[in-house]
Amino acid sequence: MRMAPIDRRGLMLIVSSPSGAGKTTLSRRLLADDPAIHLSVSATTRPKRSNEIHGKDYFFVDEATFVEQRERGDFLESALVFGNYYGTPRTEVVKAVEAGRDVLFDIDWQGAQQLAEVMPQDLVTVFILPPSRQSLEDRLRSRNQDSEAVVMDRMKKADSEISHYAEYDYVILNDDINRASSELKAILMAERLKRQRQTGLSQFVRSIIGT
Numbered sequence: 001m002r003m004a005p006i007d008r009r010g011l012m013l014i015v016s017s018p019s020g021a022g023k024t025t026l027s028r029r030l031l032a033d034d035p036a037i038h039l040s041v042s043a044t045t046r047p048k049r050s051n052e053i054h055g056k057d058y059f060f061v062d063e064a065t066f067v068e069q070r071e072r073g074d075f076l077e078s079a080l081v082f083g084n085y086y087g088t089p090r091t092e093v094v095k096a097v098e099a100g101r102d103v104l105f106d107i108d109w110q111g112a113q114q115l116a117e118v119m120p121q122d123l124v125t126v127f128i129l130p131p132s133r134q135s136l137e138d139r140l141r142s143r144n145q146d147s148e149a150v151v152m153d154r155m156k157k158a159d160s161e162i163s164h165y166a167e168y169d170y171v172i173l174n175d176d177i178n179r180a181s182s183e184l185k186a187i188l189m190a191e192r193l194k195r196q197r198q199t200g201l202s203q204f205v206r207s208i209i210g211t
């Protein structure tokens with residue numbers, strides 16, 4: 001039987017990709033398979049898609065509310081993406097990491113850069129690439145949630161999002177979803193074992209070396 005776990009600081013796992021490459025699918029799988037990580041639910045001014053739930057996928061707010069929250073300092077980071085505002089609520093994230101719980105973020109490169117400024121030691125960043133340009137377009141269409149104009153706009157912006165891949169710690173090619181999903185889990189497992197994150201190690205080691 002496993003002993004009581006060694007105290008550790010939680011990590012912040014950021015997953016970014018061009019829209020349609022599969023970060024939502026990969027994130028949902030990780031959350032379903034690993035009860036020890038939970039999603040940071042962002043606020044956004046984007047209209048809700050029919051399959052989305054307020055408070056679970058996003059907090060859907062109007063622009064006035066978003067701006068008020070941002071001015072109050074409620075967000076750890078915020079950005080304008082595809083003409084809509086997005087922001088990461090501050091309080092839950094800070095509390096979770098300090099309590100040793102891991103947090104998953106589905107945010108863009110602007111958010112990753114801002115979080116790197118405020119909590120650099122806690123970040124693990126992963127960029128998801130599609131297997132080809134055509135498959136990215138096919139996936140955006142297959143999701144069947146956005147108008148043709150929105151799909152074309154996202155394809156236009158894919159190049160600029162992809163150009164940030166080199167700012168990330170890890171890059172996963174999302175061709176086969178099962179393999180990509182295992183790769184994401186492997187990253188999380190290895191990062192949890194980093195010595196610096198295991199804040200209870202020295203105490204534990206003292207207990208076994210008998211000094």
Ligand SMILES: Nc1nc2c(ncn2[C@@H]2O[C@H](COP(=O)(O)OP(=O)(O)O)[C@@H](O)[C@H]2O)c(=O)[nH]1
Pocket residue numbers: 016017018019020024042043046077078079081086087088106107108109110111112
């Ligand atoms: N900086 C930042 N980006 C976010 C946040 N929430 C979502 N995003 C990014 O906004 C972009 C659009 O997300 P979304 O509207 O869900 O569309 P999708 O990526 O096509 O499913 C994606 O690149 C997300 O990663 C946030 O809180 N902060």
Ligand SMILES: Nc1ncnc2c1ncn2[C@@H]1O[C@H](COP(=O)(O)OP(=O)(O)O)[C@@H](O)[C@H]1O
Pocket residue numbers: 017018019020021022023024025026139140142143174175176177178180
């Ligand atoms: N490896 C994959 N192979 C085929 N289709 C995929 C794969 N990963 C995701 N998809 C599909 O592509 C579409 C876009 O994926 P999604 O996770 O919503 O992307 P993102 O969150 O990056 O915008 C969805 O319909 C999803 O089911």
